[in-house]
Amino acid sequence: MDHFGLWLAAFLTLGIYSFLYKDNPWYKLSESIFIGISAGYWVVVMYWDNFYAKFWLGVFPNEQAVENGAEPDYWLLVGGVLGLLMLMRLIPKIGWVARWPLAFIVGATAGLWMMNYITSNCMSQIQSTIMPLFGADYSASIGEIIGNLVVIIGTFSGLVYFFFSKEHKGAFGATARVGIWTIMITFGAMFGYTVMSRMSLLIGRVDFIFGDWLGLIR
Amino acid sequence: MKTRMVEILVVILIAVLAVVAYLGKIWGWHEGFVFSTSVSLAVVILIFASLIWILVRTLMDKLVGRRIVFLYVGIAITLPLFMSIEQEIVISDEVQAIYDELEQLQPGSKVLVSLDYDPASAPELQPMAEAFFGECFKRDLKLIIMGLWPMGPQQANQAIDTIMARMGLDSTDVIYGEDYVNLGFQAGNEFVIQRMGSSFEAMFGTDYRGTPYQDLPLVRNVNNFSNIDFSYNISAGFPGTVEWVQIAVDRFGLRLAAGNTAVQAPTVYPYLRAGQLVGLMGGMSGGAEFEKLTHLEGKATTYMLSQSFSHIIVIGFIIIGNVAFFRSGRKSGLKE
Numbered sequence: 001m002d003h004f005g006l007w008l009a010a011f012l013t014l015g016i017y018s019f020l021y022k023d024n025p026w027y028k029l030s031e032s033i034f035i036g037i038s039a040g041y042w043v044v045v046m047y048w049d050n051f052y053a054k055f056w057l058g059v060f061p062n063e064q065a066v067e068n069g070a071e072p073d074y075w076l077l078v079g080g081v082l083g084l085l086m087l088m089r090l091i092p093k094i095g096w097v098a099r100w101p102l103a104f105i106v107g108a109t110a111g112l113w114m115m116n117y118i119t120s121n122c123m124s125q126i127q128s129t130i131m132p133l134f135g136a137d138y139s140a141s142i143g144e145i146i147g148n149l150v151v152i153i154g155t156f157s158g159l160v161y162f163f164f165s166k167e168h169k170g171a172f173g174a175t176a177r178v179g180i181w182t183i184m185i186t187f188g189a190m191f192g193y194t195v196m197s198r199m200s201l202l203i204g205r206v207d208f209i210f211g212d213w214l215g216l217i218r
Numbered sequence: 219m220k221t222r223m224v225e226i227l228v229v230i231l232i233a234v235l236a237v238v239a240y241l242g243k244i245w246g247w248h249e250g251f252v253f254s255t256s257v258s259l260a261v262v263i264l265i266f267a268s269l270i271w272i273l274v275r276t277l278m279d280k281l282v283g284r285r286i287v288f289l290y291v292g293i294a295i296t297l298p299l300f301m302s303i304e305q306e307i308v309i310s311d312e313v314q315a316i317y318d319e320l321e322q323l324q325p326g327s328k329v330l331v332s333l334d335y336d337p338a339s340a341p342e343l344q345p346m347a348e349a350f351f352g353e354c355f356k357r358d359l360k361l362i363i364m365g366l367w368p369m370g371p372q373q374a375n376q377a378i379d380t381i382m383a384r385m386g387l388d389s390t391d392v393i394y395g396e397d398y399v400n401l402g403f404q405a406g407n408e409f410v411i412q413r414m415g416s417s418f419e420a421m422f423g424t425d426y427r428g429t430p431y432q433d434l435p436l437v438r439n440v441n442n443f444s445n446i447d448f449s450y451n452i453s454a455g456f457p458g459t460v461e462w463v464q465i466a467v468d469r470f471g472l473r474l475a476a477g478n479t480a481v482q483a484p485t486v487y488p489y490l491r492a493g494q495l496v497g498l499m500g501g502m503s504g505g506a507e508f509e510k511l512t513h514l515e516g517k518a519t520t521y522m523l524s525q526s527f528s529h530i531i532v533i534g535f536i537i538i539g540n541v542a543f544f545r546s547g548r549k550s551g552l553k554e
Contacts, residue, residue: 003244007240010236020285020288021285045368045405046405049368049403049404049405050405053405054405054406113464116464116465116468116469117464119464119468119469120463120464120467120468120489120494121464124468124489124492124493124494125488125492127492128488128491128492128493151491186484189484190484193480193481193483193484193500193501194480194481195529195532196480196501196502196503196525196529197342197479197480197481197501199291199295199524199525199528199529199532200341200342200479200480200501200502200521200525201338201339201341201342202291202295202528203295203299203341203502203521203524203525203528204340204341204342204521205341206292206295206296206299206524207299207341207517207521210296210299210300211250211299213236213240214236214239214240214243215239215240215242215243215248215249215250216239216243216248216250216251216300217250217251217299217300218249218250218251218252218300
């Protein structure tokens, strides 16, 4: 069984990478198997972990749960009904009903997470940008001072670039150009990290092929 | 028709070589190969020389096809795995901060670890998990493991088995239920974190083996985040580090460090600078740095040479591509 598993994994890995040469039936087969298994896996996970474990056992607790003092939670039926309404999208005539649960989800999510985002992604970030340029008690090193300057200039010029109510000319335009350079450098750093990430995944598969499968790597 | 025949022959040749290599592995004909340092250097020089040759060809308006680029990247990743060259790994402040934090914890401190990834991201993240678990075992820190991704807890079990084997530990040295527990996966994404703020048991009635929460000595007295001394999140996306910061850190005051895929790292760095994260391991290089700090060198360290080599190749082809682009601005009709 181990041998079969290794060969199957190698067959599918090579099938996926065969696309680098050109589109071919081997690639299509591997891709279809991957998509099919992924979809099947998620259906099973969603059913057992969400529908059964959370909804069904919540409304109809099993014997063991009842012995431990669990009681039916009928509020879950509201969620169940909303979930059912979501599926109405599959029937074109009454598909509009699906907007109700969707509106509930959008509204509830916005309400629940608005403060989280304001606190974590807005206020904390603004706070970390407002800093003593030379450090507390003028203790910052040259490198730290340069770093602080980069943050201040980068943030300010980046914000200026996205200020479209005034034409980007003169000193304002020059600041906006610094802003676009800051943004481009950020994109470059993100691209670099993305390359590293994708290479890591490729290294993992190559290690599998030459190491785990063929045993050629000592 | 002729091309199709060649393609079929190449596939057959690869299949035959694979069968021979595989039989060699199981019947002991070979124990793997490793290039000596001089051969490794010769290979590196040869590859760079060929890159320069491609650059010269580009200057002569003869472009290479995309398959050549793929081939070079493949070679750049594969060959270093056979090389005996060691790469210098420089420790960054954000990785050092995680190590320092672990160093300050008293033996017996409780560390919450959430593994929010699946096998697709394992090459990047699994080494981080292994090294982190290993360091916690060394320092007698108690691990409470969970996952917001269905396969996270399985990845944790694999990481624990691997690191225990590497450190020569067995189940009597590190006892399940006392030294570590795996609470398993819980559906609900960020709402799980929010609920854990008031009650762990409400979210994890049993561990992944089905043992009731109250029967696990390690977590019996753990009610919520206030009973956790430190936490570490390994994440490949949503739900992951962002949600842990927003809820567990900013709302409940948990001390959190993170290990992320390189793709995700740039979005998480602002949290580090703002002090919402204690430390950060970004991508495979972050994992390699932590392995070096903990003296638990594993896959991340092994992979770093391939990583660096492939980056050089990518940079090389970016330069070659730009040369071709600027030349095509002056001349038209460049062909592969």
